Amino acid sequence: MKINWGTYIVIAFALFISFIMYFVVKVQSDSKYDNDLVVEEYYKHDVHFQDEMARIQNAHDLKSKPVITVDANGITIVFPADFVLNDIKGTVALYRPSNKKFDFQVPLSFTDSASLFIPKNKVIGGEWDINMEWKYKGKSYLTKEEIYIK
Incomplete structure (x- = not known):
């Protein structure tokens, strides 16, 4: 089966988005990464x-x-x-x-x-x-x- 170059671009974008979403979820859920504001209110x-x-x-x-x-x-x-x-x-x-x-x-x-x-x-x-x-x-x-x- 031969894959078109457009399919490779879509696969690359999907992998990149998955990679970014993994780190976003990890930082938001892990208490080690505290991202509070410096000043309350x-x-x-x-x-x-x-x-x-x-x-x-x-x-x-x-x-x-x-x-x-x-x-x-x-x-x-x-x-x-x-x-x-x-x-x-x-x-x-x-x-x-x-x-x-x-x-x-x-x-x-x-x-x-x-x-x-x-x-x-x-x-x-x-x-x-x-x-x-x-x-x-x-x-x-x-x-x-x-x-x-x-």
Whole structure:
């Protein structure tokens, strides 16, 4: 039996489509391939984008800004000495881009010094996004920074 070249093209397309569908089904059904959004309720989050940009600009306009440093012991966030610590209210959110199960938040609370320390045992090695949101004297601020933990 002789097969026409058009039949070979149809067979090739069918095999290619089967190959692609196999991987689509495998990725969708296997929990190892987590394909969640980075932010829950993405569209609700996106509606407040202009407000977020205003808070980022407020933080950028500060003469003395909070400093985030990473060392062998953990993450240290130091506010400038001219800030009244009792007037600072907010949170520090640490996001792990590769796995949202490791995300957590820490309230901005200061005891004796103008620094907040997050120990290394709370964060695993790799890339982290830090979003620090705070209010000071009625004005809202937002600082976003990317860090890498060894």
